[in-house]
Amino acid sequence: MSRRILGIETSCDETAAAVVEDGQKVLSSVVSSQVEIHGRFGGVVPEVASRAHVEAVLPVVGEALAVAEMEGPDLDAIAVTHGPGLIGALLVGVSAAKALSLAWDVPLLGVNHLEAHLYAAFLEEPDLEMPLVVLLVSGGHTMLIVMDGHLQYRVLGSTLDDAAGEAFDKVARHVGLGYPGGPIIDRLAAQGNRDAIRFPRAMMADGWDFSFSGVKTSVVNHMRHHPDTPVEDLAASFQEAVADVLVTKARRAAAEVGARGICLAGGVAANSRLRERLREGCAADGLRSFLPSREMCTDNAAMVAAVAWHRLAADGPSRLDLGAFPSLPMPDE
Amino acid sequence: MISCESTSVDDTAGIAAAVAELVIDGDLLALVGGLGAGKTAFAREFAGALGVTQRVTSPTFTLANRYEGRLVVNHLDVYRMEGAGESRDLGIDELLDDGVTLIEWADVIMAALPEARLDISFGFGDGDDDRIIRLKPHGTAWEGRSVALADALRRWSRVESEGPPC
Numbered sequence: 446m447s448r449r450i451l452g453i454e455t456s457c458d459e460t461a462a463a464v465v466e467d468g469q470k471v472l473s474s475v476v477s478s479q480v481e482i483h484g485r486f487g488g489v490v491p492e493v494a495s496r497a498h499v500e501a502v503l504p505v506v507g508e509a510l511a512v513a514e515m516e517g518p519d520l521d522a523i524a525v526t527h528g529p530g531l532i533g534a535l536l537v538g539v540s541a542a543k544a545l546s547l548a549w550d551v552p553l554l555g556v557n558h559l560e561a562h563l564y565a566a567f568l569e570e571p572d573l574e575m576p577l578v579v580l581l582v583s584g585g586h587t588m589l590i591v592m593d594g595h596l597q598y599r600v601l602g603s604t605l606d607d608a609a610g611e612a613f614d615k616v617a618r619h620v621g622l623g624y625p626g627g628p629i630i631d632r633l634a635a636q637g638n639r640d641a642i643r644f645p646r647a648m649m650a651d652g653w654d655f656s657f658s659g660v661k662t663s664v665v666n667h668m669r670h671h672p673d674t675p676v677e678d679l680a681a682s683f684q685e686a687v688a689d690v691l692v693t694k695a696r697r698a699a700a701e702v703g704a705r706g707i708c709l710a711g712g713v714a715a716n717s718r719l720r721e722r723l724r725e726g727c728a729a730d731g732l733r734s735f736l737p738s739r740e741m742c743t744d745n746a747a748m749v750a751a752v753a754w755h756r757l758a759a760d761g762p763s764r765l766d767l768g769a770f771p772s773l774p775m776p777d778e
Numbered sequence: 779m780i781s782c783e784s785t786s787v788d789d790t791a792g793i794a795a796a797v798a799e800l801v802i803d804g805d806l807l808a809l810v811g812g813l814g815a816g817k818t819a820f821a822r823e824f825a826g827a828l829g830v831t832q833r834v835t836s837p838t839f840t841l842a843n844r845y846e847g848r849l850v851v852n853h854l855d856v857y858r859m860e861g862a863g864e865s866r867d868l869g870i871d872e873l874l875d876d877g878v879t880l881i882e883w884a885d886v887i888m889a890a891l892p893e894a895r896l897d898i899s900f901g902f903g904d905g906d907d908d909r910i911i912r913l914k915p916h917g918t919a920w921e922g923r924s925v926a927l928a929d930a931l932r933r934w935s936r937v938e939s940e941g942p943p944c
Contacts, residue, residue, distance in 0.1 A: 529840065585839030606818055607836045615838075619813045658836070662814030666906045771840045 448521040449513070450757070451545075452750030453506065455538030456530025456558045457584070458494055460501035461746035464513035464520075468564075468754025469571060473512035474740075474747040477501045495533035502541045509746070517549040522762065524753030527555035528773030529585065535769035543765055552762035556749050559586060559775045562710040563598075564755070565741040565748035573735060574705040580695045581775075582719075583711035584610035584625075587655050588775060589694060591702050595755055600777045601698055602653025609687055610713045612657040616664050616683055620676060630680040631716050637681030639718075642667060642674070644686035649693050660686050684718050692722040699732055706733030714742040780927065782934040784909045789934055790816055791823040793911055796930040797896070798827035800923050801878045803849060806870075808884035808891060811900030816909050817882045820898070824880065825851045837882070842873075850877025857883045894919035910936075 447466050454461040463474035510517060525542035528535060539555070546553035563579055581588040587604040607615070610627060617626025622633070644663050647656040664683055667674065695707050707727055713719065720736045727734035741748065784790045797807070807824075809817045822834040829847035837843045837855040845851040852873045870891070873879050884891065894917030901910040913931070915924045928935070 531841065603833075604835060605833060606822075608839060611836060611838055615813055658814070658818065663906075665812070665814040666902075669902070772843065 448754060448757075449515065449519070450522045450524055450554075450750040450753050451506070451509065451517075451520050451551075452556070452561075452746035452748070452753060453502070453523065453525040453538045453542050454558075454561075454744055454746040454749050455498045455502060455534050455541075456526045456528070457534060457744060458497075459744040460498050460505050460538075461744060461749075462502075462506040462509035463746035463750050464509055464515060465568070465747055465750035465754070468751045469568065471568060471747045472515070473509045474745055475505050475508045475512065476740075476743075476745055477505050494531060495537055498534055498537040502537055506541070506545070517545060518551065520549065520551045522552045522554055522753060522757055523549075524554045524556045524749050524757075525767075526558045526561065526749055527763075527767055528770030529558055530769075530771060532769060532771045535771065539767060539769045543767065547765065552757075553765060553767060554753050554757055555763045555767045556753050556756065557773055557776060558744075558749075559588070559773075560596075560598075560756075561748040561752045563590070563592065563708075564752035565710060565745070566708045566735055566737050568747055568751050569737055569741060570735055573708065574733070576702055576704045578695055578699045578702065578704045578707045579710055580691055580707065580714075580723075581710045582609045582691060582713035584608060584614060584713075586711065587657070587691075587713075589653050589655075589698050590775065591698065591704065596759055596776070598775065598777055600775050602655065602694070604655045604657060605648075606656050606658035607661060609655070609657055609691065610711070612661045612687065613684075613713065613716075615661055619665060620668060620679065622676070622680075627713060627716060630684055631718070633677045634681035634684045634718060637675065637677030637679070639681040639685035641678035642682035644682055646686055646690045646693075649690045653694065653698065655690065655694070657687065684716065688716070688719045688722045691719060692726050695723065696726045696730055696732075699727075699730065704732065706735060708735040709737065710742065712743045715739045779912055779914045779938070780931050781936050781938045782911045782913070782931055783903065783936045784816070784911055784934065785903075785905065786907060787819060787823075790819055790909065790911070791826075793931060793934055794820050794823035795827035797898075797913070797927070798824050799930060800927055801828075801849070803877060804874055805878045805919065806874060806892060806895040807878065807880045808888065808895050808897045809880055809882045809900070810885045810897065812902075815900035815902060816911075817900055820900070820911070821853050821880050821882065825853065828878070844877075852877055852879040853882075854879065855882040856886045859883075859886050893917045896920060 461476040464472040614626035830845040
């Protein structure tokens with residue numbers, strides 16, 4: 446019998462709901478973005494985010510059910526991101542999911558946002574072979590993960606300071622480009638010379654951890670000394686330094702663990718130069734590269750419902766006293 | 779005001795450790811300075827000096843991280859906040875009940891912070907790795923400790939010729 450799960454995602458600045466059948470077939474996926482609201486402030490404003498989630502969450506859930514042609518009580522489970530993320534934002538989704546679970550008498554399941562990002566790939570490519578190296582890069586996280594099987598992970602490394610996406614946002618804001626920084630730098634970089642400035646590649650050769658604080662500071666220092674640098678060259682050179690470190694380490698990890706392929710996940714996975722570098726690198730190493738569509742890289746609820754199907758089978762549902770955890774870690778063996 | 783000169787991460791670590799020696803439960807450190815000026819690096823070394831073994835990363839995304847060492851260390855970042863009005867949601871008063879609290883980009887919400895605090899500002903020096911770190915104790919909580927603080931920082935302190943007040 447097929448199981449249809451409603452996913453709800455409110456961990457940062459997207460309010461999203463989706464219905465997915467058997468962890469695989471997306472019946473609906475609705476995302477209401479707050480980018481325009483936050484663009485005015487140069488970043489996500491937590492209290493504004495929480496208020497916007499409160500207004501959007503029920504209409505977004507209603508839309509997801511309508512597109513899937515379902516009624517709430519017909520669902521087999523309601524899955525909700527309960528961490529990591531902004532506490533106020535998470536609580537909106539968790540509270541809504543609990544209320545709906547109680548009202549419709551449908552089991553509730555709390556989902557880890559990081560684990561959900563990994564499952565975005567399986568929605569588009571169900572036969573991904575493991576072991577698989579996953580490079581999870583977003584505004585809040587930078588992680589190198591080995592996936593040995595479903596729900597089996599080893600976190601090889603993570604950032605020592607800033608997340609990759611955070612470096613994009615902060616650099617963009619520093620040179621007055623606006624928010625979100627990732628897409629803006631990506632667009633400008635296409636017209637720039639990526640060899641114009643040699644920014645540092647921190648920790649590229651050693652270990653599995655990352656550091657993006659240094660490249661951010663290098664950009665600040667470069668602009669102090671050379672304020673006339675064309676912003677396109679700055680964007681292209683900065684982006685190249687970040688992509689270089691990420692792809693080099695992911696390829697090394699794949700060789701080390703004997704992975705069949707490398708998969709990108711998280712919002713920064715939408716970056717076109719990162720995608721290009723990973724595709725070329727995997728081709729050179731005889732590996733499969735998997736680059737989810739941009740809709741699946743950024744926050745969405747289909748990935749929440751997808752991982753919930755696996756988690757529900759393995760662990761069963763959550764209790765109604767489910768909490769929200771801003772620093773929930775990635776499950777690790 | 780005490781003005782210190784750091785020419786390396788090791789200097790910043792020494793300054794952070796000297797401050798860590800003097801803090802007590804309930805202290806608030808307000809960190810101010812531009813992008814890449816060394817606020818998070820200071821916070822990391824400060825927490826390490828207090829015996830925190832967990833990795834101290836940028837709190838920009840989650841707003842507040844909590845670490846446990848010899849004292850509890852609350853590490854906040856209000857970079858994305860709109861202003862003092864929003865800081866209520868951080869629950870600073872509750873945080874101050876437990877451990878030492880560091881707030882990055884504190885200038886954004888300065889009006890909402892208690893008077894008893896240690897302001898620490900980070901500025902760039904001449905070289906790319908040089909930083910000027912200025913410390914200014916406020917309120918009775920620091921009255922008895924400001925001499926000890928100046929003593930502990932003597933190694934790095936410099937005579938301020940000009941520049942903006944802390």
